[in-house]
Amino acid sequence: DAMVIQNPRYQVTQFGKPVTLSCSQTLNHNVMYWYQQKSSQAPKLLFHYYDKDFNNEADTPDNFQSRRPNTSFCFLDIRSPGLGDAAMYLCATSSRLAGGRDEQYFGPGTRLTVT
Amino acid sequence: TQLLEQSPQFLSIQEGENLTVYCNSSSVFSSLQWYRQEPGEGPVLLVTVVTGGEVKKLKRLTFQFGDARKDSSLHITAAQPGDTGLYLCAGPRGSGYALNFGKGTSLLVTP
Numbered sequence: 001d002a003m004v005i006q007n008p009r010y011q012v013t014q015f016g017k018p019v020t021l022s023c024s025q026t027l028n029h030n031v032m033y034w035y036q037q038k039s040s041q042a043p044k045l046l047f048h049y050y051d052k053d054f055n056n057e058a059d060t061p062d063n064f065q066s067r068r069p070n071t072s073f074c075f076l077d078i079r080s081p082g083l084g085d086a087a088m089y090l091c092a093t094s095s096r097l098a099g100g101r102d103e104q105y106f107g108p109g110t111r112l113t114v115t
Numbered sequence: 116t117q118l119l120e121q122s123p124q125f126l127s128i129q130e131g132e133n134l135t136v137y138c139n140s141s142s143v144f145s146s147l148q149w150y151r152q153e154p155g156e157g158p159v160l161l162v163t164v165v166t167g168g169e170v171k172k173l174k175r176l177t178f179q180f181g182d183a184r185k186d187s188s189l190h191i192t193a194a195q196p197g198d199t200g201l202y203l204c205a206g207p208r209g210s211g212y213a214l215n216f217g218k219g220t221s222l223l224v225t226p
Contacts, residue, residue: 045213
């Protein structure tokens with residue numbers, strides 16, 4: 001089945017220790033997104049790629065970086081995690097439809113704990 | 116910014132009850148989407164509504180898009196514990212490839 005895969009599902013890192021979260025997709029979608037979601041809140045968009053074109057949200061901290069080496073893979077790098085970065089990180093993909101509709105397909109998420 | 120407001124924020128009901136949750140905006144959207152997110156998982160797309168006044172049904176779930184395309188509702192008939200989750204509405208931004216999400220309605224259905 002075509003899908004969005006995130007690894008690992010659970011990640012524990014230490015305060016200030018760099019961490020990388022990965023996302024892969026078999027949907028062959030040209031758009032990939034990274035969201036941060038804290039408890040009982042809506043997902044907050046960090047950035048997205050349209051093919052290799054990177055689009056950063058204005059309020060995304062510099063501490064968060066992303067790489068997309070090819071269509072299938074996208075990585076989220078947190079350079080110096082703080083306690084406030086503990087959250088669920090969601091990867092999503094989409095292929096823009098007629099009329100500008102952007103239906104997104106989410107991975108299961110990576111739960112990040114910062115100790 | 117095209118804000119989407121969802122209500123109620125939390126809803127706790129018993130199995131078999133009916134419920135309606137709402138998604139409202141002062142902006143017109145070309146389409147709106149509903150997602151359901153189960154605890155510890157990513158959101159799953161339920162439906163996209165595109166035409167003003169449109170009604171779509173997905174088993175016991177009925178989705179409606181307002182005539183003016185500024186609001187949407189989700190009605191669940193005879194709720195079941197498996198309906199428990201966070202229901203998110205989302206609409207396209209004015210430009211680019213991204214969505215604005217509402218804050219969601221957290222639904223708990225108890226047996």
